[in-house]
Amino acid sequence: MKKLILATLTLILLTASCNNKEDNSIKENEVVEEIVIQQYGYNLNDFNVVRDTIRSGDTFGDILFANGVSQDKIMEVATKFRDSFDVRKIVIGKPYVLLNSKDSLNKTQVFIYETNRIDYAVVDFRDTLTIFNNQKPVRYEIREAAGVISSSLSATMEEQNLSPYMTDQLANIYAWTINFFKLQPGDRFKVIYTEKFIDDTIPAGLQEIKAAYFEHHGKPLYAFKFNSDSIENVSGYYDELANNLKRAFLKAPVKFSRISSRYNLNRRIKYYGFKLRPHRGTDFAAPIGTPILATADGVVTKSERRGGNGNYVKIRHNGTYETQYLHMKARNVKVGDYVNQGDVIGWIGMTGNTGGPHVCYRFWKNGKEVDPFKEDVPFSKPLPKEFHKQYFENLLPLKEELDCISF
Structure with a gap:
């Protein structure tokens, strides 16, 4: 073959000045070879x-x-x-x-x-x-784009004649730091990306985003792609300080608590005649009034009292993950609120079906309740120091180029 x-x-x-662009145009009297x-x-x-x-x-x-x-x-x-x-x-x-x-x-x-x-x-x-x-020969060309949100990110991409796939990539990059359902008019972005061309001239779509800047609610958020062949799983997007843009889930929604009952689909309870009663959550026992924390950034989709759940709150973190917190004494958030990891969303109580003070913590992935301790959830460890030299050498010219892009 x-x-x-x-x-x-x-x-x-890149050049020292944002306005210094090389002139590649054909000069007068220049001979052009026949293609x-x-x-x-x-x-x-x-x-x-x-x-x-x-x-x-x-x-x-x-x-x-x-x-x-x-x-x-x-x-x-x-x-x-x-x-x-x-x-x-x-x-x-x-x-x-x-x-x-x-x-x-x-x-x-x-x-x-x-x-x-x-x-x-x-x-x-x-x-x-x-x-x-x-x-066929494939060429990857580095390009720039920028936009200001008027109604939605996808609408702005369409106005700028940018690939819809860029919307998906930006949403994935910032999934743990930006609520894309709550973008505000005036939020804005810049991207440096590679576009694929087949046979040198045929556009074949967005390859990847190398660097991005997103200004959300006036807060600037940088993202730089880092690739490594190391055995450590460090490839991904990091900010200008080498912090991972992925936000980890807290291991527990309550500080200084203990697990009183684990996720168990085969649970049988003597009180109910040993009938199968699956437990699709993890119970964290703590005194009444203990603060309950959001385990990751997200948007509150439920905040109500209902049946055996008692007072509960449900949070959507991105397109994949949701968490739910049951049996609260009282709730501290309402539907539509954006919460940050560690925010107090309620307090330990005994509302609904419960035999003692605890929070039943439920973890949803793609619409199904799963055991969070058996899920390969994203971690937010910063980039290890041994990669910093390589990372910042790559970051500096990309950040300079991003800062030079006008909206």
Whole structure:
């Protein structure tokens, strides 16, 4: 198989001044070379090029036989080279290219089938039959963008003609520090990101955000991507002080408490005749009036008294996680409040179905109650000091570039 074409990365060099931009325009009288039409590793000028897509009823054999390839060659491809290119697996709607001879026969010499936007298979019928898989050249270009929130982040992205995927990436980066359901008009952002181009010119979407600045309620929040090949799991987004943007959940919603009952789906209680009564929460026992803390930043979605739950509060932390706090003596927050990790949201009580003062702490992931002690929840450890030199060397030019971007 031919060696895969390595992706190239176009870097934007920073200068001391934000306004000092290199002029790459073509000067008068400069000679511009004629562009050679080359694709898939072939000079297309040497062939009659036919581009089409697989249609309903098409087979590899029908396409090639109609273009002058012998049945023997077609059978050889179908039987001897199945590991490289299985002709039975061509898919309706996928593009293909025929490179035909530039003579009166107009016979197909090369067949190219695109499995996706980057990968393709080549069947070369010239001389000795050759079959291989390859990739189109991919270029990553660093770009900048900025915007001011008018109604929503997605609407602002659309106004700026930016990829919707950027909305998702920003929401993921700041999921633990910004409530994206509570953005205010006037909140604003800047991003430095890489965009993918196939065959040098075809846009293929956002690759990743390298650095970002988000101003929420007047508070500036920087984010810088850090990648490491270390065995330590330190890759992710950090702020200008190397603090992890992910916020950990507190291990308990109450200080100086003890676990009186764990999450247990097989729990049976003598009082109820040993019938199966699953316990989908973790009980933390503490004296009445002990403060109950939000275990992570988030938005209060429930704050009410209902049935066996008694007084309870439920908090949504991001698109994945929610937490719930039951049996409170009293609640200290209302629906719609944004709470920070460690905020007092209520006090230990005995409301609802409870045999003693405690808070039943329930942990939700993707809409299901799970055991928080068995979940691989994100941690917020700062970047280890041994990576600081590398991190800050990478951060300084990115921060300078971010600060130079105007809204």
